[in-house]
Amino acid sequence: MFILTPKPDYKKIETEVLTFWKNKKIFARSISERPESKKFVFYEGPPTANGHPGIHHIIARAYKDIIPRYKTMRGFRVPRQAGWDTHGLPVELEVEKMLGISGKDKIESLTPTKRESIIKFNQLCKENVFKYQKEWERVTERIGYWIDMDNPYITFKNEYIEKLWGIIKIIWSKGFLYQDYKVLPYCFRCGTGLSSHEVAQEFKDKTDTSIFVKFKSASEENTFFLAWTTTPWTLPGNVALAVGKEIKYGKYQLETGKKIILAENLALKILGEKATKIDLFIGADLVGQKYEPIFNIEKTHKDQFTILPGDFVSTSEGSGIVHTAVMYGEDDFALSKKFNLPTIHTVDPKGNFTDQVKKLAGKNIFIANQIIIDDLKQRDLLFKELKITHSYPFCWRCHNPLIYYAKESWFIAMKKLRSQLVSNNEKINWIPAHLKHGRFGNWLDETKDWALSR
Ligand SMILES: [Zn+2]
Missing domain, CATH: 3.90.740.10 (Valyl/Leucyl/Isoleucyl-tRNA synthetase, editing domain)
Structure with missing residues (x-):
């Protein structure tokens, strides 16, 4: 029972509520006590745990909490699985910095054999990726965001990767996957294309x-x-x-x-x-x-x-x-x-x-x-x-001038799906409503084939 005072001590109130939730396992029960037959499943759009959580994550997490709670109150069983995004350049760069090396060649010669070098580098990346996991968990719990962090899906796990290959196979069998060129900023000295984020570095x-x-x-x-x-x-x-x-x-x-x-x-x-x-x-x-x-x-x-x-x-x-x-x-x-x-x-x-x-x-x-x-x-x-x-x-790695260069890339033929995407958007109840035909609608109108390999 809480007593309202003119000057409430929010920190104290929140801590008490959190303790109550924890002791009584309220989150788990809010799921298990709803019928199996009425499910609404939520997968967290996974953050990267090799960086500190920031204020923008708190806003996003608050939004992500609202819908599942609403659905729970409407009588749905709402399992919510947390995830960790472990792929990508930020992690690799962090590890390169830690090792004092830069670039593909250096990574591949960490040990006498190329294969062993890649295994070693991957292992270091896997360790580095959870650097701030504890901070993430603490923040998540403190803001009252209900998500199952004990059984997260992790993008470097083979079962996750296999699932993605399975999805790509479906896309392929439907005739939506094709190979073409994509012109991108490229460093011929490093032999690699650069993301817009990297290009902006130098x-x-x-x-x-x-x-x-x-x-x-x-x-x-x-x-x-x-x-x-x-x-x-x-x-x-x-x-x-x-x-x-x-x-x-x-x-x-x-x-x-x-x-x-x-x-x-x-x-x-x-x-x-x-x-x-x-x-x-x-x-x-x-x-x-x-x-x-x-x-x-x-x-x-x-x-x-x-x-x-x-x-x-x-x-x-x-x-x-x-x-x-x-x-x-x-x-x-x-x-x-x-x-x-x-x-x-x-x-x-x-x-x-x-x-x-x-x-x-x-x-x-x-x-x-x-x-x-x-x-x-x-x-x-x-x-x-x-x-x-x-x-x-210029290349931020080796400081060579970049060029624009057409590289072979795999594409998903999103343009073929454009009219379907546009008509499905009509069924979405957008809040605020102007997004429907504004920012999101415009984006769909401009749908481009998606270059998914670089
Ligand atoms: Zn370079």
Whole structure:
């Protein structure tokens, strides 16, 4: 029996309630005394126990407590199983730090054999992952969150992992699993793709040579499309040029007699005052025109080396014509999907040119930058070069500049499920209601295929 006072001692009251719950096993009884036939099952969205619980966890746990309690009061039997998320980079990084090592190679040579090294590293990760388990349990109990922490599911347990493989098999047998490329920030020195969280770790100013390159029109004598790039090494991988359909482009005659096509509003800045405008059109008029490849790369598709429409093209910088190397840029890759362009690497995972690029085969891309620029100059395909200093992502592990690189990845075809997801959302009673067609609804409308391996 509690007596209400004008100045209640909450801490004391709460402790008394908690003790009462504990002694009388109220949580366990709130489950066992409800009928087996009327179940409402809750699995905790598992936190990682290698970090301290924070205030945001308390809010989330309070919400997670409300629904099961409500269901219990409605007469349901509500088993609630806690879980621990033990996978992922945070744990691995913590252990690497502890061992004073960094990267895959170092992990694999912890002991004389690779296999033993991986076993040892995994074991250390498994130990490290429960570093703050006691704190988590204490906080959970203290805030009165009812969850079965004595029998948690743990994501590193084989039975859990096997379950996931079982789910992937179901997805596969339904035809929803496929392999494709995903363009991601990549460090060729470490040989690994980086998450956006990792990329954000290290941005530095980097000075590069940006170049304006002349792509010779295949149909019109002495006429060139001008494209701009800060990554000359992607030029051998060029498969298309992109223009904005609505953007205005001009054809300009230079003093040399050569004709250059580029966005009208950038012409003065790039070509100077002596160029004469001889024609004006919009991007849509250019779409479908062909140009000559600047490197002797095999042509495997009819739309290769063609002007294509891209809604990512802007005239805020460059020339308004975007050089498209589908394996080395996100927008570029999306364009390849739309027009079925060939997806062939000209750079290997170690950052060297493949045999496909004859003159540069085996050369590192950053070393090749200058060779490419000199070569273009010699062939009179370089219009202009400019030094630019921009904020550029570096690998936080080895401090090598990152590149965007298409890596093979497994995908779940979520887009096929979009209409089903959208119609199921209609059945959900959202609180607050605006989330239904707002944040969540918008997210469903934009459903993308899910790249689940990196
Ligand atoms: Zn690296």
